[in-house]
Amino acid sequence: MWIREGECHQCGECCRMVNITAVRDVTLRQHGSLEELRLYMKYRGIRVVGEDVATNRLFYELDIPCEQLTEDNGCRVHNSPEKPLLCLKYPEEPGDIPECGYTFRKKSPMP
Numbered sequence: 001m002w003i004r005e006g007e008c009h010q011c012g013e014c015c016r017m018v019n020i021t022a023v024r025d026v027t028l029r030q031h032g033s034l035e036e037l038r039l040y041m042k043y044r045g046i047r048v049v050g051e052d053v054a055t056n057r058l059f060y061e062l063d064i065p066c067e068q069l070t071e072d073n074g075c076r077v078h079n080s081p082e083k084p085l086l087c088l089k090y091p092e093e094p095g096d097i098p099e100c101g102y103t104f105r106k107k108s109p110m111p
Contacts, residue, residue: 001107002093009101012073014090020060024051027058 031037038048041060050059068076077083091097094104 002104003107004092004102004104006102008078009099010074010078011097011099011101012069012075013097013099014095015066015069015073015075016063018062018064019090020046020062022058022060024053024056024058 027037028034031040034048034051037058041048045062047061048058049061051057052059066075070076075083075087091100091102
C-alpha cells in the first residue's frame, strides 16, 4: 500500500488515456496466455501495459482522452463536485508520469 503526497500539477498526462485494471487469472484463463491476450487487445487498440502477479491484476491502456481535458492541459471540472471520484483518487500508486505532482511512500505495515 502507498501513501500519496503532493498535489496535482494539472499536467494532463493521466487524462490522455483510459486505464483499466482486470483480474489476471480469469483473463488469462479466457485467452490462454498473456501473449494471446496482448494480440487480441492490440487488434482493438488496447495495450496490455503490465501485470501484478502478487495482487492478481492486469493493466490496460486505451488512447482515449478525457472530454474535460482542455487544450492547455487543464481540467474543466477540477475542484468541482462534478469531478469523478476516480479522478480524485488517481493516481493511487507510483506511475510513469515524471511531471506528476504526486509522490508516494510505502505505508508502514500494521503491527
